[in-house]
Structures are given as structure tokens and as C-alpha cells.
Amino acid sequence: MRKYIIGFILGVILATCAQVYSFRVYTPPSLTDLSDTNQLANLNNYLEKLYYLVNGKFNLDSTDTIPTWTAENGDLLVYKSGVTKRLYIYIGDAWGYIDFDG
Numbered sequence: 001m002r003k004y005i006i007g008f009i010l011g012v013i014l015a016t017c018a019q020v021y022s023f024r025v026y027t028p029p030s031l032t033d034l035s036d037t038n039q040l041a042n043l044n045n046y047l048e049k050l051y052y053l054v055n056g057k058f059n060l061d062s063t064d065t066i067p068t069w070t071a072e073n074g075d076l077l078v079y080k081s082g083v084t085k086r087l088y089i090y091i092g093d094a095w096g097y098i099d100f101d102g
Helices: 001-018 038-056
Strands: 061-063 076-081 085-091 094-100
Touching: none
Parallel strands: 061 076
Antiparallel strands: 076 085, 085 094
């Protein structure tokens, strides 16, 4: 039952974050000459990231150290150290987390 409640809370948080554009899209690269292969590669990388974001594929950063740095409100981070697994969320100018069992 506890996992269902945590899943529901996480779903609500993620749905809310998506509505306020928490999943940020990078600023498009400046392109002046598409015959330059480097600029064309930059455009392809940007469009690929945008495609994955729009279609629901989004990877969170992961770490094995507890976050203490200042982030932007709404940032998410996966933490795993040993058997401890947590989802850290930066809300209200502070890090909070949800523990996961198993």
C-alpha cells in the first residue's frame, strides 16, 4: 500500500512539474550556415532531445552523493548509495526526498 501512495504522490508531482515546464528544453543553437557539418550536428542533437522530451523519454540525473548545492525549483535527481534509493526534489529553495524500498 505504501508503494502505491508514494507512486501516486510522485505522479502528481511529476504531472505538476510538466505543466509548469519543469522539464526544460535547451535554447536552440545559433545556426548561420547549415553546410557546416558541426552546425548541422548541433541542430540534429537539439531536435533529438526535443523529440525525446515531447514523447516522454526523459532521463534524470543520478548521483551517489546527497545533493547540497543550489538548484532551480522543480529539479529532480535520483540518488542511490548502497541499498538507499531516493528521489530528490528541489522545492521551495530546499532539497526534499522520497525514499524507495527494495
